Amino acid sequence: MFRNLFLAALVAALCAGLVTSAFQAWRVTPLIFAAESFEGSGETHVHAEGEAPAHDEATAATAHDHGEDEWMPQDGFERTAYTVLANVLMAAGYALIIGAVSVVFNLPVTFANGLYWGFAGFAAFTLAPALGLPPGMPGMPVADTLARQIWWFTAAISTGAAFIIVAKFRAPWALALAVALILLPHLIAAPQAPDDPTGVPPRMTAEFVSAVLYNGAIFWVVLGLAFGRMADYLAARPAAIPSGARA
């Protein structure tokens, strides 16, 4: 079982990680790059108008708190390679979490129900966090990172738990509890971004949010279906090919 779980998660992670990488390269990363060209563009304007450079640096630091001497991948192949690697590792993380939920709660992932798993994952890890914390591009004003991360996790876990409860218990109380769990994080307000000026055009911001949500949907549907297909295959295999290893 351990082997099957990890194998299914690995294959699903590769599929979903590579599919999201392709979509990101097409529709998401170009927007990130474009936003980066605006990062600090407001200050350049101000600078041209003769504002003090001290103010300049202070705004730049709040907008993007990276030291200049920090390591970061070179734009081009290196940056893309790191992004693909990060996508696959993140996908493996999600796939293993899905696998853990599946074994602990005895809710099998199959090709037939993979779409439900995908939609549940999308709702819990993309939609619910995005309602309180709209996906943002570099250079946009944001609230404290740790506070946002805590709220993000709360929204994801609470929404995910709601799905597990309705999957396990077909009863009115379970439905009521699930609705409460889905609402809960949104009643606790998410950390609000300050109203700082940003050079990123509003149209680009809207395009980015749509692209991130679409990307999340593709990622989760592929992850759910690939996980289910692989789990089906691995579960059927020992009967057909006696491998000796206990699955």
Add this chain to the structure above:
Amino acid sequence: MNTSAVSTGVSSISLSQRLVAGALALLLGLTLLVGTGFAGDFRLHNGAHDTRHAMGFPCH
């Protein structure tokens, strides 16, 4: 609904085995998720920067 071989495969395994497998998978999964999406270390942040933005993780 799920009468496939997977369900019989999973349910034939004892609860404690399921919990151990689940805990292991969860631990590894969360480590990967936190490492790519949340860790504050600048190398992890900068390497996974575009992933974080594209997947809607809270970034800078």
